[in-house]
Amino acid sequence: MAVPVVVFAGFVGLALVGMFREDPESLPSAREGQTAPPVVLDEFTGKPSFDDATLRDGTVKLVNYWASWCAPCRAEHPTLEALSAEGVPIYGVNYKDQQDNAEAFLNELGDPYTAIGRDEKGRMAIDWGLYGVPETYVIDGEGKIVLRFAGPLTSSVVEKTLRPAMEKAAGQ
Numbered sequence: 001m002a003v004p005v006v007v008f009a010g011f012v013g014l015a016l017v018g019m020f021r022e023d024p025e026s027l028p029s030a031r032e033g034q035t036a037p038p039v040v041l042d043e044f045t046g047k048p049s050f051d052d053a054t055l056r057d058g059t060v061k062l063v064n065y066w067a068s069w070c071a072p073c074r075a076e077h078p079t080l081e082a083l084s085a086e087g088v089p090i091y092g093v094n095y096k097d098q099q100d101n102a103e104a105f106l107n108e109l110g111d112p113y114t115a116i117g118r119d120e121k122g123r124m125a126i127d128w129g130l131y132g133v134p135e136t137y138v139i140d141g142e143g144k145i146v147l148r149f150a151g152p153l154t155s156s157v158v159e160k161t162l163r164p165a166m167e168k169a170a171g172q
Contacts, residue, residue: 031145036063036137037127041117045099050091050115056143060169061089062162063137065119065130067097068105073134076152077109083158084112088166092116095125095133138162140169 031037039051055061064080066073084090092113094102099118106113119125128137131150138147147165149157 031129031137032148034145036139036143036145037124039117040119040124040127041093042120044092044094044102044116044118046103047111047113048115049117052143054091054115055139056141058141059089060141060166061091061114061139063091063093063139064113065093065095065125065128065133065135067095067133068101069097070133072152074105074109076134076154077112079153079155079158080112081110082155083153084114089114093124094118095130096120096122136162138165138169144169 036052036055039055041049041051043049055063062083066076080090090112092115094116096119102118122130129148134152136149136153137145138149140146146169147161149161151157153162
């Protein structure tokens, strides 16, 4: 009889913790505060690529996972374009996509990426703990993940979540 009561109390405890989190909509990330996993990308023909050393070049940057087949990626694209126009370096990881489709997406909407690579099989995404696209990481100058944001970036997300994380990354 005691086991069901203990199990029920455990569920109630977990529910209470979930209800009082700072942002109940955010997904937790085990990678925050850790060095970014290795960058292992296929070439995106005609575009500059990036590697581990790029993530440790002393500057704050974003790593953005996206795909041409992803409707939320299309919705967030103007926000990425605006950040890029401000001079924010954004490194793109094209996730499980056909290169022709990805090129057409960028030709239509613009290319906000400083450099880009393809994660054709999704292996790098697994190592980074990707839940799905779009997903954006704030990386400090030493290559540490300061923030992982799952979902499309909007102007509100940029102001309330992304910019504070970028400021934190710059201050470390």
